Amino acid sequence: MKKVFTMILSGIMVFSITIGNVMASNENPAIQYTENTINNPYLELNEIIPVINEKSIELKGTTNPLYWEFKNFDNAIDIMKSYNQDKIDLSELTIHNCEKYAEEFEKLYTIDEVAQDKQLKILSQFFTVCRNHIMNKEILSLYNQKDYQFDELVILLPYTSPVIEKVINSNATLRMAPRSISARDRRIMQQNRYARVYGDKPNTKKYKYYQGDNRGDCTNFVSQILVAGGIKTNNTWKPYTRTWVNAHAFVLYWYMKTGAKNGYSNFASISKSLKAGDIIGADWGGDGHYDHCAYVVADGPKTSAGYYDVTIAQHTPNYVAKASQKGWKDLKKGLYVRLRI
Structure with missing residues (x-):
C-alpha cells in the first residue's frame, strides 16, 4: 500500500526549480558540457530514467565535474509518476514540489529500509538527483558571477573534485597549526563532555535546533561540539553559515584545513581508525x-563482525550510543571520511 501524504500548497511558499542550463556554454567557455555515463552512482534509477554527468567548471587549472543530473528533468518527472511502485503516492509530483516530496520520503523510510528494497532505492536516488539539479544551479550561478569567492564556491562541489586535492597539496596556509598532544587531549575531554550532555537533548538555550528541517541537525551539533572544545569560529565557519550547518560544506571545509586523506568504503574499514x-x-x-556528520566519543573493541564498536554522538536522530546499538554497523556501501581536527 502506498504511503500517502497531503501537500497543502495554498499559503506555503514553494520554491521553483529552474530546469536547463543556467548559462549556455558559449557565454562562459570555462563551463564544459561533455556527457559522461561512466561510474554512474545511480545504477538502479538509470534503468528507468537516464542520469548523466555532463557539466563541469574550470578552477585553478583543473576540470571539475558537477553533480549527476537527469538528461531531461521534465521527462524524469513523468516517468517517475508512472513508475509502478507502491511506496509513496507521486500523483501530484512536479518539478516545483519535488523537494517537498523528498523531505516527506525521508520521514517515511530509514536508510536501512532503502538499502534493502529496490523500489525505495530507486525513489531515494530519484530525489537525490532532483536535489543535484538544485546544487548545480547554485554552483553555476555563483561561478558565473565576476567577483565570486573561491572559498564559497569550492565547498559546494563534489568532494571528488580535483581542485580540492590541489588546494590541499599546494596551499599550506589552509592547514591548521599543530597543537601539542596534551592540549588536544584537554580539548577532546571538553568536546566529549558536551557531546554526552547534549547528544540526546539539544542545547536549545544557546543554539538553534533544526528539528524536522530537511537538512537535519547533525552538522549543527558537531560544530557546537568543536566550539565547546575551544575551536575558534571565523567568518566562514560560525553559527549558522553553510559550513556550520551543512554536512557537505562542513566536511570539505575541514578536509581542506586539515589535509585529511582518509576515505573508506564501509563503516567496518573506517571504524578501526577512529579515536x-x-x-x-x-x-x-x-x-x-x-x-551526514557524527562525532566519535570513544574508540571500541573489535567485534566478531569485523567492525570496531566505537561510541558515537550525533543528531538526526539524536543519541550517544555504541555502533552496535545503531545502524552504523550495517553500513557496507557509500564513502566515509575521518576528520581529525
Missing part, C-alpha cells in the same frame, strides 16, 4: 556529496 575526538563524514550513496 575519541574524530568526526565521521558519511556519503550514504557514494555520489560525491556528504550527507
Whole structure:
C-alpha cells in the first residue's frame, strides 16, 4: 500500500526549480558540457530514467565535474509518476514540489529500509538527483558571477573534485597549526563532555535546533561540539553559515584545513581508525556529496563482525550510543571520511 501524504500548497511558499542550463556554454567557455555515463552512482534509477554527468567548471587549472543530473528533468518527472511502485503516492509530483516530496520520503523510510528494497532505492536516488539539479544551479550561478569567492564556491562541489586535492597539496596556509598532544587531549575531554550532555537533548538555550528541517541537525551539533572544545569560529565557519550547518560544506571545509586523506568504503574499514575526538563524514550513496556528520566519543573493541564498536554522538536522530546499538554497523556501501581536527 502506498504511503500517502497531503501537500497543502495554498499559503506555503514553494520554491521553483529552474530546469536547463543556467548559462549556455558559449557565454562562459570555462563551463564544459561533455556527457559522461561512466561510474554512474545511480545504477538502479538509470534503468528507468537516464542520469548523466555532463557539466563541469574550470578552477585553478583543473576540470571539475558537477553533480549527476537527469538528461531531461521534465521527462524524469513523468516517468517517475508512472513508475509502478507502491511506496509513496507521486500523483501530484512536479518539478516545483519535488523537494517537498523528498523531505516527506525521508520521514517515511530509514536508510536501512532503502538499502534493502529496490523500489525505495530507486525513489531515494530519484530525489537525490532532483536535489543535484538544485546544487548545480547554485554552483553555476555563483561561478558565473565576476567577483565570486573561491572559498564559497569550492565547498559546494563534489568532494571528488580535483581542485580540492590541489588546494590541499599546494596551499599550506589552509592547514591548521599543530597543537601539542596534551592540549588536544584537554580539548577532546571538553568536546566529549558536551557531546554526552547534549547528544540526546539539544542545547536549545544557546543554539538553534533544526528539528524536522530537511537538512537535519547533525552538522549543527558537531560544530557546537568543536566550539565547546575551544575551536575558534571565523567568518566562514560560525553559527549558522553553510559550513556550520551543512554536512557537505562542513566536511570539505575541514578536509581542506586539515589535509585529511582518509576515505573508506564501509563503516567496518573506517571504524578501526577512529579515536575519541574524530568526526565521521558519511556519503550514504557514494555520489560525491556528504550527507551526514557524527562525532566519535570513544574508540571500541573489535567485534566478531569485523567492525570496531566505537561510541558515537550525533543528531538526526539524536543519541550517544555504541555502533552496535545503531545502524552504523550495517553500513557496507557509500564513502566515509575521518576528520581529525
